[in-house]
Amino acid sequence: MDEIPMYGGQDRSEPALKAADEKLIADATSSFGSPARAAQAWVEQGFRFYQADKLGMATRRFNQAWLMNPENAEVYTGFAAVLHDQGKYCDAMKMMEKALSLKPPSFQGIYADAGRIAARCAAADKTLSGPERAAMIARSDALYRNGEAVEPNKAYLYNSWATAYYWNGQYADAWTMVFKARRAGGNSSPQFLRMLGEKMPQPAQP
Structure with missing residues (x-):
């Protein structure tokens, strides 16, 4: 699930997942100063993995960024880039439409x-x-x-x-x-x- 955009729609309210997500957000906020800054840092890491053709790792970072800040348009362009390279063009287009809706x-x-x-x-x-x-x-x-x-x-x-x-x-x-x-x-x-x-x-x- 970590290597599927937005965790494949997985219900993140399950107690173990929720606790893990909350810890991730707390640790990232402590390190970067805010969830939004953490999200941007992980987006940038995600694109570096993408450029290195490490699509699984790229998606992991984009997913973490999505947890931090689901209003970051670049998260969705990242998902779109990975899906495009996997040949899932229409799924990629849905992500691009989401990105555009956020006025990047x-x-x-x-x-x-x-x-x-x-x-x-x-x-x-x-x-x-x-x-x-x-x-x-x-x-x-x-x-x-x-x-x-x-x-x-x-x-x-x-x-x-x-x-x-x-x-x-x-x-x-x-x-x-x-x-x-x-x-x-x-x-x-x-x-x-x-x-x-x-x-x-x-x-x-x-």
Whole structure:
């Protein structure tokens, strides 16, 4: 359960678990000064484990941060990152929606990350109905447009947007975003360009 986001919905009111959680919170508050500061420290540790591809340990830290401060948006982006790497794209998207509902800073690429996860959810989840898939694709596009409004001419956003279009078969739109990324001073990965080129040869750049 420690390696499942939010402990898999486990009832934490069971006496032994409740006592352990209360001790964790008390010890963390003593060490960091407040539960919120402890949560932020553990979020940062969680992302370090995530970058090292230690997804189980990353989730443990994100869970501890969640216990400390369930209103920390970065906790949910952490859960989303782990779920994304596990191929659980729609579950990851639910976490991103929770993060966005907490009004996190909008200048750290969160809209692009959420847009890409929404696109992967639409492309990968075969249980979605046609209208559900279309709604998820529309959500992806809206998130990217929000990101573009906040941070125009960001190569990271356009490269991410290109991959979102790719996963849902919108190859001409993907090339448009590749060109926008280049104009913004960025470069798409050679592997992605090969994959996109196999689906649709590169058109003339406008």
